Amino acid sequence: MDLSKLPYEITPMVLDDVPTVHTIELEAFSLPWSAAAFAHELKDNPSSQYLVLRYKPYIYEPPARRLLPRVMRHLVQSPTNDPALLGYGGYWMVLEEAHICTLALRGEWRGRGLGELLLLSLIESALTRQAEAVTLEVRVTNYRAQNLYAKYGFEVVGKRIGYYTDNNEDALIMTTPNVIGTEYKSKLKALSDKLRERLSLEPPHTSAPCSAEH
Numbered sequence: 001m002d003l004s005k006l007p008y009e010i011t012p013m014v015l016d017d018v019p020t021v022h023t024i025e026l027e028a029f030s031l032p033w034s035a036a037a038f039a040h041e042l043k044d045n046p047s048s049q050y051l052v053l054r055y056k057p058y059i060y061e062p063p064a065r066r067l068l069p070r071v072m073r074h075l076v077q078s079p080t081n082d083p084a085l086l087g088y089g090g091y092w093m094v095l096e097e098a099h100i101c102t103l104a105l106r107g108e109w110r111g112r113g114l115g116e117l118l119l120l121s122l123i124e125s126a127l128t129r130q131a132e133a134v135t136l137e138v139r140v141t142n143y144r145a146q147n148l149y150a151k152y153g154f155e156v157v158g159k160r161i162g163y164y165t166d167n168n169e170d171a172l173i174m175t176t177p178n179v180i181g182t183e184y185k186s187k188l189k190a191l192s193d194k195l196r197e198r199l200s201l202e203p204p205h206t207s208a209p210c211s212a213e214h
């Protein structure tokens with residue numbers, strides 16, 4: 001989706017994002033990935049693609065970092081909880097299938113179309129990598145996420161019994177129809193247009209952050 005007129009940006013996740021991503025991960029999931037797992041994915045898994053969503057008015061780079069050439073910015077510690085970073089998502093390309101492996105949004109930013117924006121961005125990204133279908137696993141009790149996926153055409157095609165080891169909960173396997181077909185592409189376009197309209201009307205978040213934690 002073209003975000004140029006909206007106060008959000010979606011960019012590939014980089015190592016500097018990992019501390020904040022991990023903070024959100026801990027809040028969002030009862031079986032969180034470690035920060036090392038995210039770093040490993042970014043460095044060592046060429047079939048993966050991770051995206052982060054930022055709220056532009058909160059983007060702030062301390063002068064100490066801004067003054068350094070980009071390649072040296074890692075020398076100044078990145079924030080462990082960057083308030084501009086609202087959520088993230090990722091997928092693995094496995095042959096012609098994109099497997100969404102994570103998707104999460106800060107708790108206080110949920111329910112305003114931003115989880116949907118991340119999902120749409122993952123699907124659009126997968127399309128640029130010639131994905132023919134998008135698939136994922138979701139807890140049987142995670143109705144909010146299931147509704148979001150159903151909105152984007154995902155259907156339940158199977159179940160993994162006791163997949164989640166914290167409470168032995170089953171996972172539903174959900175898959176899209178063929179995403180390169182014209183039918184799905186027009187569905188995506190219609191959803192994208194509607195979402196852009198929603199995001200341009202939705203009032204911005206009111207409570208500005210005090211400062212980033214370091």
Ligand SMILES: CC(C)(COP(=O)(O)OP(=O)(O)OC[C@H]1O[C@@H](n2cnc3c(N)ncnc32)[C@H](O)[C@@H]1OP(=O)(O)O)[C@@H](O)C(=O)NCCC(=O)NCCS
Nearest residue numbers: 028103104105110111112113114115116138144145147148
């Ligand atoms: C799942 C998640 C990413 C969705 O993001 P969100 O910002 O809350 O959802 P959105 O506002 O973008 O809503 C998009 C759609 O999701 C569904 N949805 C959102 N909130 C819902 C709720 N409270 N109840 C039921 N469905 C809901 C609806 O289909 C909604 O479309 P609509 O607005 O046209 O009704 C977010 O809630 C989250 O991070 N949850 C914790 C982590 C998680 O469960 N990740 C998914 C793992 S599989």
